[in-house]
Amino acid sequence: MNQDLPRSINDKPGLIPRQVMPENLESPINNVLTWVTPNELFYTRSHLTYPTIDMHSWRLSIGGEVSRPLYFNYEQLKQMPQVDKFVTIECSGNKRAMFEPPVPGEQWKLGAVGNAKWTGVPLTFLLDQIKPKDTAVEIVFTGADSGIRPDMDTPVNFERSLPLDKTLLGECLLALKMNDEPIPYKHGFPLRLIVPGWYGMAHVKWVTQIGFVSNPFKGPFQAIDYVYLTNEGDYSNAVPVTEMKVNSIITWPSKGEIIHPGQHSVRGLAWTGKGTISNVEISVDNGMSWNVAKLTSPEHGQYTWTFWEYAWNITNPGHYFVLARAHDSNGNVQPKAAPWNAKGYGNNSIHTVAITIPQILH
Amino acid sequence: MNQDLPRSINDKPGLIPRQVMPENLESPINNVLTWVTPNELFYTRSHLTYPTIDMHSWRLSIGGEVSRPLYFNYEQLKQMPQVDKFVTIECSGNKRAMFEPPVPGEQWKLGAVGNAKWTGVPLTFLLDQIKPKDTAVEIVFTGADSGIRPDMDTPVNFERSLPLDKTLLGECLLALKMNDEPIPYKHGFPLRLIVPGWYGMAHVKWVTQIGFVSNPFKGPFQAIDYVYLTNEGDYSNAVPVTEMKVNSIITWPSKGEIIHPGQHSVRGLAWTGKGTISNVEISVDNGMSWNVAKLTSPEHGQYTWTFWEYAWNITNPGHYFVLARAHDSNGNVQPKAAPWNAKGYGNNSIHTVAITIPQILH
Numbered sequence: 001m002n003q004d005l006p007r008s009i010n011d012k013p014g015l016i017p018r019q020v021m022p023e024n025l026e027s028p029i030n031n032v033l034t035w036v037t038p039n040e041l042f043y044t045r046s047h048l049t050y051p052t053i054d055m056h057s058w059r060l061s062i063g064g065e066v067s068r069p070l071y072f073n074y075e076q077l078k079q080m081p082q083v084d085k086f087v088t089i090e091c092s093g094n095k096r097a098m099f100e101p102p103v104p105g106e107q108w109k110l111g112a113v114g115n116a117k118w119t120g121v122p123l124t125f126l127l128d129q130i131k132p133k134d135t136a137v138e139i140v141f142t143g144a145d146s147g148i149r150p151d152m153d154t155p156v157n158f159e160r161s162l163p164l165d166k167t168l169l170g171e172c173l174l175a176l177k178m179n180d181e182p183i184p185y186k187h188g189f190p191l192r193l194i195v196p197g198w199y200g201m202a203h204v205k206w207v208t209q210i211g212f213v214s215n216p217f218k219g220p221f222q223a224i225d226y227v228y229l230t231n232e233g234d235y236s237n238a239v240p241v242t243e244m245k246v247n248s249i250i251t252w253p254s255k256g257e258i259i260h261p262g263q264h265s266v267r268g269l270a271w272t273g274k275g276t277i278s279n280v281e282i283s284v285d286n287g288m289s290w291n292v293a294k295l296t297s298p299e300h301g302q303y304t305w306t307f308w309e310y311a312w313n314i315t316n317p318g319h320y321f322v323l324a325r326a327h328d329s330n331g332n333v334q335p336k337a338a339p340w341n342a343k344g345y346g347n348n349s350i351h352t353v354a355i356t357i358p359q360i361l362h
Numbered sequence: 363m364n365q366d367l368p369r370s371i372n373d374k375p376g377l378i379p380r381q382v383m384p385e386n387l388e389s390p391i392n393n394v395l396t397w398v399t400p401n402e403l404f405y406t407r408s409h410l411t412y413p414t415i416d417m418h419s420w421r422l423s424i425g426g427e428v429s430r431p432l433y434f435n436y437e438q439l440k441q442m443p444q445v446d447k448f449v450t451i452e453c454s455g456n457k458r459a460m461f462e463p464p465v466p467g468e469q470w471k472l473g474a475v476g477n478a479k480w481t482g483v484p485l486t487f488l489l490d491q492i493k494p495k496d497t498a499v500e501i502v503f504t505g506a507d508s509g510i511r512p513d514m515d516t517p518v519n520f521e522r523s524l525p526l527d528k529t530l531l532g533e534c535l536l537a538l539k540m541n542d543e544p545i546p547y548k549h550g551f552p553l554r555l556i557v558p559g560w561y562g563m564a565h566v567k568w569v570t571q572i573g574f575v576s577n578p579f580k581g582p583f584q585a586i587d588y589v590y591l592t593n594e595g596d597y598s599n600a601v602p603v604t605e606m607k608v609n610s611i612i613t614w615p616s617k618g619e620i621i622h623p624g625q626h627s628v629r630g631l632a633w634t635g636k637g638t639i640s641n642v643e644i645s646v647d648n649g650m651s652w653n654v655a656k657l658t659s660p661e662h663g664q665y666t667w668t669f670w671e672y673a674w675n676i677t678n679p680g681h682y683f684v685l686a687r688a689h690d691s692n693g694n695v696q697p698k699a700a701p702w703n704a705k706g707y708g709n710n711s712i713h714t715v716a717i718t719i720p721q722i723l724h
Contacts, residue, residue: 014376017393019616031379096618104681104718107618150622151720224723254381256458256469260512319466356466358513361586 015041018106022046022147023186029111029269030251035298035307036086037114039179044186045091045112047158047221048147051206053189060174060191064140064211067131074190077176080121085173085196088115088271088305092199092226092241095347103344110249110351113271115305118194120175126210127169136212138163140219141193144206149220160204160226161217162195171196171303174207196303197243197273199345201226225343232342244273246334247348248280248308248326258356261314266293268324268351271305275329282310286321287336287350293324314357322353377403380468384408384509385548391473391631392613397660397669398448399476401541406548407453407474409520409583410509413568415551422536422553426502426573429493436552439538442483447535447558450477450633450667454561454588454603457709465706472611472713475633477667480556482537488572489531497576500525503555504571511582522566522588523579524557533558533665536569558665559605559635561707563588587705594704606635608696609710610642610670610688619717623676628655630686630713633667637691644672648683649698649712655686676719684715 015025027043055074063069091112093105106112127139143158162168173194175183183189188205195202201221217223227238248270253259266284270277281290297306308324327333338349377387389405417436425431453474455467468474489501505520524530535556537545545551550567557564563583579585589600610632615621628646632639643652659668670686689695700711 012377013379013387014390015374016378017375017390019619020393020614025375028376028379031382102618102716104618104620104716107616148622150620151723153722153724220723252382254469256464256466257381258466258512260510354464354466360515361513361582362515 015043016111018108022048023050024106026108027111027114029113029249030254035115035305036179037116039116039181039184039187042114042116042178042187043091043112045093045106045200046145046186048145048149048156050186051144051146053144053185053206055190058190058208060208060210062126062130062210065133065136065214066212067133068129070130072126077121077174077191081125082119082176083122083173084117084119085194086115086117086299086301086304087194087196088113088303089200089203090244090247090271092201092345095349096344098349099340099344099347101340103342105344112200113269113305116178117180118173118175118192119177119180120173120191120194122170123172123174123193124170126174132164132212135214136164137215138213138217139169140209140211140213140217141204141207142209142211143188143204144208151224152220156220158204158221159217159219160202160222161213161219162202168195199241199244199273201241226345227343228339228345229342241345244271245338245346245348246270246272246277246326246328246332248324248334249351250322250324250353253322253353253355255353256355257353258358259314261317261357261360264312264314266310266312266322266324268308269305270308270324270326272326272328272330272332276302277306277326278329279327280308281325281327282312283323283325284312284320286352287323290325317357317359320355320357322355323350325350377405378473380470384410385412386468388470389473389476391475391611392616397477397667398541399478401478401543401546401549404476404478404540404549405453405474407455407468407562408507408548410507410511410518412548413506413508415506415547415568417552420552420570422570422572424488424492424572427495427498427576428574429495430491432492434488439483439536439553443487444481444538445484445535446479446481447556448477448479448661448663448666449556449558450475450665451562451565452606452609452633454563454707457711458706460711461702461706461709463702465704467706474562475631475667478540479542480535480537480554481539481542482535482553482556484532485534485536485555486532488536494526494574498526498574499577500575500579501531502573502575502579502581503566503569504573505550505566506568506570513586514582518582520566520583521579521581522564522584523575523581524564530557561588561603561606561635563603588707589705590701590707591704603707606633607700607708607710608632608634608639608688608690608694610686610696611713612684612686612715615684615715615717617715617717621676621717621719623679623719623722626674626676628672628674628684630655630670631667632670632686632688634688634690634692634694638664639668639688640691641689642670643687643689644674645685645687646674646682648714649685652687679719679721682717682719684717685712687712
């Protein structure tokens with residue numbers, strides 16, 4: 001290449017659209033080679049119209065069942081103690097497109113997951129300044145985004161609650177930064193709740209209001225969506241979606257790839273909601289035998305994914321099925337097929353990639 | 363939004379990676395709203411390593427079975443007569459991921475297709491200047507890209523031939539520009555062959571050599587790849603891949619979408635290799651009944667795709683299958699299922715999109 005080349009040589013992978021309005025974009029996960037997902041390649045999942053943010057009037061209110069409601073503006077939040085946390089966030093609908101029979105909703109494949117460094121105020125630092133009443137049972141986080149759901153005629157805001165669980169709340173952040181820059185607009189500027197270990201819906205974007213409530217919250221993004229339903233429309237045994245399940249994906253090779261015989265490195269990612277990844281196994285014979293992969297992350301903590309790789313010396317032409325299966329420190333392991341559910345959440349089925357090694361022609 | 367918003371608000375859809383090396387990128391077709399695909403969202407299909415292009419020594423040679431071989435540099439080509447052509451190019455492997463049973467190769471979904479304005483020298487303007495010998499039977503176009511195929515141990519260049527068919531050659535361009543800018547590097551800078559109506563493999567990128575040959579060309583990208591094979595590895599009845607088949611896709615709604623009841627516009631694209639699109643029909647009842655869509659392209663010529671849309675007033679909640687079926691002026695119509703073939707080419711099956719209309723909650 002030289003200086004005579006035309007300008008537009010940077011037509012490179014970007015986010016993959018899954019829905020236009022609201023905009024839902026998947027990460028090109030096989031091409032994201034860094035442990036921290038760059039902001040511009042981090043998946044976005046929006047439920048409603050993007051909000052209008054006016055920073056001159058913006059404030060965070062904390063109230064409800066409390067003795068001392070408070071308001072903070074952006075500058076005040078920036079002056080508070082800040083902590084960094086690396087947290088992997090997976091959309092609970094990730095891999096929904098692989099459920100059989102198919103289910104409605106964004107047809108996420110593998111890339112509704114990302115890992116970022118979040119910087120912000122520990123949630124408990126704020127909560128310690130107000131006095132919740134004894135009647136409070138949950139905290140509701142309200143995003144500035146609002147709009148019409150397909151199943152309702154009146155506009156709603158995106159809202160989700162968390163239980164008053166000290167351990168859980170102690171891990172949460174109100175993040176002002178994502179990978180050392182102000183949270184990008186589509187990722188919740190200026191303030192996003194981070195709930196380490198939970199699926200993405202809990203990490204409320206554009207947070208403007210935190211409210212203590214005296215009854216379990218029943219908003220549509222809590223009671224209608226984000227529940228595991230065995231049968232469509234049957235809420236009698238609905239189980240809320242909370243922590244991420246142990247999961248992994250193969251990032252190389254990808255489905256359908258035709259690969260020259262030789263020494264290759266099968267690569268991928270693994271993560272879990274609670275605890276750490278203890279082991280990733282790879283099968284190159286469709287699950288008949290398993291081999292231990294090497295965990296190669298720069299950090300190996302809770303709440304973040306880990307890289308793994310497995311050296312594979314391919315000698316014989318043919319069709320192969322490559323599988324990855326992750327185990328976590330709580331003894332959880334990925335199933336061959338995750339339980340089907342009507343809204344398509346929590347698909348942590350073992351990822352299988354079919355590839356071909358051709359005959360060498362002479 | 364105001365001036366306090368952070369910089370990175372432009373995390374928008376981009377090209378979708380299908381393979382890292384060689385780089386193969388799919389167009390985010392549901393999000394490309396213009397009749398002409400912007401260069402940065404045009405799919406790229408590369409077979410080998412990207413070539414190094416040195417414009418100081420670059421030249422196009424035309425030789426082989428000719429009496430008068432010639433060379434041209436880039437400046438000379440730019441001085442020749444230039445014509446514009448809008449041409450839709452579809453990769454013959456587009457929709458390969460939808461073949462059942464699955465086949466190896468890039469798992470293209472819907473977006474290995476694009477429409478661009480190509481500007482360049484009519485191929486016949488150049489061919490008229492050399493004198494092919496009577497022994498010549500085909501013309502071979504050689505790209506500067508070379509590398510190792512997964513099924514061969516020695517490097518090859520990408521090469522394809524065309525028959526000495528006056529009508530066909532009369533349509534071809536040696537394009538210097540794509541959408542009014544020099545052909546982008548990944549799309550074949552400085553010179554790309556355009557073969558209107560043919561699948562993408564014929565549109566050789568980085569063309570540096572045009573050679574008349576006295577025997578049918580048997581290069582691997584002609585005799586091994588880009589043939590319809592009924593059975594894997596059986597070349598006894600191999601049929602070459604040439605013209606694009608009549609095809610269409612639904613760009614809205616997309617699979618799995620949950621849509622509020624009301625008046626909606628089903629939208630999409632249709633194209634064919636020979637002739638023009640005469641009719642697109644839409645079914646919203648899984649193919650039981652069909653309705654005529656409106657063709658809404660700015661231009662309605664040969665070799666380019668057409669927009670279509672269909673007004674759908676949705677009143678009843680439920681699950682729906684939306685289908686689109688295009689007809690061309692030669693009487694061709696899309697089949698329910700295109701013939702399966704071992705290398706997964708020419709999938710012009712009717713596109714079906716499953717969507718859901720929810721009950722409205724009050």
